[in-house]
Amino acid sequence: NYFIQYKCDSRRRLYLHEHIMMNIQKDKDERDSEDSEDEEIELYSNDQQERARRTRSKRTKLLLFFLLFFLTIAICISVALGVTLSLRSGGCSAATYKFDCYPEGGGNETTCASRGCCWNSSSVSPSCFYPDGFGYSMDGTLSAVSYGHSSATLSRKTNQPVQYREPVATLRVDVYLETQYRLRVKISDPSTNRYEVPWPTRPIVSNVSNTLYKVTTGSETFNFTVSREDTELPIFSTGTGFIYEDQFLQISALLPSPNIYGLGEHTTRLRLPTNITLTMFSHDTPPLPSKPTENLYGVHPFYLGLEQDGCAHGVFLLNSNAMEVQLQPYPSITYRTIGGILDFYFFLGPGPDQVIQQYTELIGRPFLPPYWSLGFHLSRWGYMTANNTLAVVERMRQKGIPQDTQWNDIDYMNTDLDFTTSTSFGDIQGLVSDLHSHNQKYVLIVDPAISNQQTRGQYPPFDSGFYNNTFITNSSGKLLIGKVWPDSTTVWPDFTHPNVDQYWTGQISQFHSNVQFDGLWIDMNEPSNFVDGSVDGCPISGLEVPPYVPNAIRTSLGQKLTSGTLCMTANQYLSTHYNLHSLYGLTEANATMNALIPTLNKRSLVISRSTYPGSGAHGGHWLGDNTSEWPDLAISIPGILQFSLFGIPLVGADVCGFNGNTTQELCTRWQQLGAFYPFSRNHNSLDSIDQDPAVFDDTSVASTRDALLLRYRLLPYLYTLFYVAHTNGSTVARPLFFEFPTDSNTWDLDTQFMWGSSLLISPVLTENAKSIEVYFPHGRWFEFNNGSEVPTTGQSVVLNITYNFIPLHVRGGSVIPMQTPNTTTTESRKNSFQILIAPDDNKSANGYLYLDDGESLNTDQNNNYTLLQFALHDNVLTSTVLSSGYSGADGAVLDTVIAYGIQTRPSSVNLNGTSLYGTNITFHNAVLTLHVAITGLNYPFNIRWV
Numbered sequence: 001n002y003f004i005q006y007k008c009d010s011r012r013r014l015y016l017h018e019h020i021m022m023n024i025q026k027d028k029d030e031r032d033s034e035d036s037e038d039e040e041i042e043l044y045s046n047d048q049q050e051r052a053r054r055t056r057s058k059r060t061k062l063l064l065f066f067l068l069f070f071l072t073i074a075i076c077i078s079v080a081l082g083v084t085l086s087l088r089s090g091g092c093s094a095a096t097y098k099f100d101c102y103p104e105g106g107g108n109e110t111t112c113a114s115r116g117c118c119w120n121s122s123s124v125s126p127s128c129f130y131p132d133g134f135g136y137s138m139d140g141t142l143s144a145v146s147y148g149h150s151s152a153t154l155s156r157k158t159n160q161p162v163q164y165r166e167p168v169a170t171l172r173v174d175v176y177l178e179t180q181y182r183l184r185v186k187i188s189d190p191s192t193n194r195y196e197v198p199w200p201t202r203p204i205v206s207n208v209s210n211t212l213y214k215v216t217t218g219s220e221t222f223n224f225t226v227s228r229e230d231t232e233l234p235i236f237s238t239g240t241g242f243i244y245e246d247q248f249l250q251i252s253a254l255l256p257s258p259n260i261y262g263l264g265e266h267t268t269r270l271r272l273p274t275n276i277t278l279t280m281f282s283h284d285t286p287p288l289p290s291k292p293t294e295n296l297y298g299v300h301p302f303y304l305g306l307e308q309d310g311c312a313h314g315v316f317l318l319n320s321n322a323m324e325v326q327l328q329p330y331p332s333i334t335y336r337t338i339g340g341i342l343d344f345y346f347f348l349g350p351g352p353d354q355v356i357q358q359y360t361e362l363i364g365r366p367f368l369p370p371y372w373s374l375g376f377h378l379s380r381w382g383y384m385t386a387n388n389t390l391a392v393v394e395r396m397r398q399k400g401i402p403q404d405t406q407w408n409d410i411d412y413m414n415t416d417l418d419f420t421t422s423t424s425f426g427d428i429q430g431l432v433s434d435l436h437s438h439n440q441k442y443v444l445i446v447d448p449a450i451s452n453q454q455t456r457g458q459y460p461p462f463d464s465g466f467y468n469n470t471f472i473t474n475s476s477g478k479l480l481i482g483k484v485w486p487d488s489t490t491v492w493p494d495f496t497h498p499n500v501d502q503y504w505t506g507q508i509s510q511f512h513s514n515v516q517f518d519g520l521w522i523d524m525n526e527p528s529n530f531v532d533g534s535v536d537g538c539p540i541s542g543l544e545v546p547p548y549v550p551n552a553i554r555t556s557l558g559q560k561l562t563s564g565t566l567c568m569t570a571n572q573y574l575s576t577h578y579n580l581h582s583l584y585g586l587t588e589a590n591a592t593m594n595a596l597i598p599t600l601n602k603r604s605l606v607i608s609r610s611t612y613p614g615s616g617a618h619g620g621h622w623l624g625d626n627t628s629e630w631p632d633l634a635i636s637i638p639g640i641l642q643f644s645l646f647g648i649p650l651v652g653a654d655v656c657g658f659n660g661n662t663t664q665e666l667c668t669r670w671q672q673l674g675a676f677y678p679f680s681r682n683h684n685s686l687d688s689i690d691q692d693p694a695v696f697d698d699t700s701v702a703s704t705r706d707a708l709l710l711r712y713r714l715l716p717y718l719y720t721l722f723y724v725a726h727t728n729g730s731t732v733a734r735p736l737f738f739e740f741p742t743d744s745n746t747w748d749l750d751t752q753f754m755w756g757s758s759l760l761i762s763p764v765l766t767e768n769a770k771s772i773e774v775y776f777p778h779g780r781w782f783e784f785n786n787g788s789e790v791p792t793t794g795q796s797v798v799l800n801i802t803y804n805f806i807p808l809h810v811r812g813g814s815v816i817p818m819q820t821p822n823t824t825t826t827e828s829r830k831n832s833f834q835i836l837i838a839p840d841d842n843k844s845a846n847g848y849l850y851l852d853d854g855e856s857l858n859t860d861q862n863n864n865y866t867l868l869q870f871a872l873h874d875n876v877l878t879s880t881v882l883s884s885g886y887s888g889a890d891g892a893v894l895d896t897v898i899a900y901g902i903q904t905r906p907s908s909v910n911l912n913g914t915s916l917y918g919t920n921i922t923f924h925n926a927v928l929t930l931h932v933a934i935t936g937l938n939y940p941f942n943i944r945w946v
Helices: 010-019 019-032 046-081 109-114 352-363 386-398 428-437 462-468 500-514 551-556 577-600 629-647 664-675 696-711 713-730 885-891
Strands: 118-120 135-145 147-155 170-177 184-187 213-218 221-229 234-236 243-245 248-254 257-262 276-280 300-306 312-317 324-330 333-337 342-347 377-378 405-408 443-448 480-485 487-492 519-522 605-608 620-621 680-682 753-755 760-763 769-778 779-783 795-800 808-810 813-817 833-838 844-851 865-875 876-884 894-900 909-911 914-916 921-924 929-934 941-945
Touching: 010 248, 109 118, 135 170, 135 213, 184 213, 184 221, 184 352, 234 312, 234 342, 257 629, 276 551, 300 352, 300 629, 342 352, 386 405, 386 428, 405 428, 405 696, 428 443, 462 487, 462 500, 500 577, 519 577, 577 605, 629 664, 629 753, 664 680, 664 696, 696 713, 696 813, 713 753, 713 813, 713 844, 808 813, 808 833, 813 865, 833 844, 833 865, 909 929, 914 929, 929 941
Parallel strands: 377 405, 377 680, 405 443, 443 519, 519 605, 605 620, 813 844, 833 894
Antiparallel strands: 135 147, 147 170, 170 184, 184 342, 213 221, 221 234, 234 248, 243 248, 248 333, 257 300, 276 324, 300 312, 312 342, 324 333, 480 487, 753 760, 760 808, 769 795, 779 808, 813 833, 844 865, 865 876, 876 941, 894 929, 909 914, 909 941, 921 929
């Protein structure tokens, strides 16, 4: 791993262990006196177990005495205060942490008691909560199954009422030490073949030793705690209220820190509040900043926790059923899902970026996008004709604004039918030919729903799918009929069916023979439906009307899982839609990329609206149908950073907003921010005004042109970041706390972000702004455009700004590869490279450059790439060739080296031992510029100045 080394501060971690653990340890002490002594995965000897039993007996007697004493006092106080206090088996007074026993709301003392729970009408929410000891007991201890794999049987306590539906009496818990840093805890029903997410097999490292974690369990009331091995800090400690019923699974855990990030897709701030309930069930809901808890297009039951010492961990629940996750201020987390199993993965980091590397190792590394896809994209719904589309492209060219790709929405289709073109749209082939002749690309939208209204034999996309049985059926085995684009009845491909790749590839390949597109945009794949369930309704069933539905579905979707989507009883090849619903976007993205690769025989682009863990291996994502408002501009930053955590680095929002009409100032500021989205696309709706950059006045045009030329200048650095993401799972756009995890000022900061470890982007997010407050963590920082050093770090600085100002700073210790920009990536790639050096306090710097042809498949596996490492030390810049497999690097030219923070003009400079003179060296305001003209980047070089 060339790119990251991370070490936690052991002194701060010991401080954390002594202070942060106090509340968690208090709960564990009470639980241990009622339960068994905690048991390590390594089995106790018989003598140890006997001593534990004797100790437990003494503690239990002492506890009973004090419990009766305090119980009497509590009852007297409650009577005196007129407070209702219900006590259930297990002891409500022992319930230090109150986990909600009536999460659907509307409970009272009677209904609470019917669930065997505690009621305290004067307590802080929730009023109805589980008594301590509610759940399962563990029969004996964890027993070794094989090396690194232990299991045990859990038995439901018989004195507990049913919560929602038939409980599972006996469970099995399996603990897998998968790698040194990854742990799996799986709780399943051994007697029933319950649905599990159809996950690709990931290799498990055998003979794991020296793990970063340990697991302890409690038996009398089953619980488990995952802790750091070195400091014993608990990162996930389960408690009371563990329920495992047919359609309701719930588990709660205490957390070490309130710094929790992830759990998408929602419009929350980056750091989640610890008083929120988030629903996860993919749905066609536009992202509104005013409704942060509503379930949006994607489902990502993963979070990153940042501990108070700056160490990080990740937790992933592999479950695709509708669920909600509740955070409480203890801090704690409660998962409630209405199907499947509980299958947890824990990632121990300890660095934030290492957590994401470990997570993507499991779910799949991000794909390596084609180079052109990192250019600027332009789209809208409502061009209506090829001529109108081309007219917009022409005015972009005339204004000199970079643009790599033109998109068309459904208005190119014949009556909105997939894989067709409309005669009224005009000469689409001429449009594509014009784009390609200017080294530009073309992307089309494809919706998953296929019309079933055409005469048989007249519409191959339906006929082929019907004959190959690749469409989703209803509970009776007939085609499930809904309604979406086109505005008539439709069916949906089942992307879990073994025949679907052949079917989908056939449609895409045939369509490409008519329209030579370069990538596909897959929309409406939650899947969205204009009727609830189907045109025939849905059968009365426990799947259609489960005993519990997650929070946002109750409050916003009329308590119906089928709202705006398919019947839950619909049949797919692998399971019911009830189980597979939130996987639809992932499976379509997989099938689409699998179709594009043989069709184009080179890398392509898939941008999907609905996503699930693993989607980043097949494509990117845009944040959906946002609005042309300032709050939407600001909330897009947490959005792209969340998807960086989810292993989908190619992400962006619709620049300038999709719904409503933008303003020139808003659109100009959004173009400045959008120039730093990993995926940069301007797109808006049918009824909105034009908002392509060339439509505004000269001042706005100049600002957008400068912003995009800056992006294109930095594409070598950005492409290198995507290579690192593809090969080891690192993030591209990342929060500041990823680089400065011990700086508490960064933990809640989501108005700024970084590209990799080196570039700090601080966009303008408010109307009529004349200044902006920028936080600079400790270290050296340089203004990108002129090299001036920020005089103070470790605090916020107010910067005066102009209309076209883009606050961009380079971190000391960085080497940034750049290239002279042009208006397309094809033309830019022909130009010379430059290197920007920003030394740290030790006058050192490092950086990398990845080069390939930008479009060939499997360049990393086939070694058809060049990878360079740049290092500055003691005024010597060295280029080390780590791989030289890309022949195009032989003719590449490095023409300029720029070094910031050089305090005195060098007396001599030499390149590979040859001196540079005269105009090849310039020095001004601590900026050294060297004109070097190095040809052939597959060969090492060094530059020295003294």
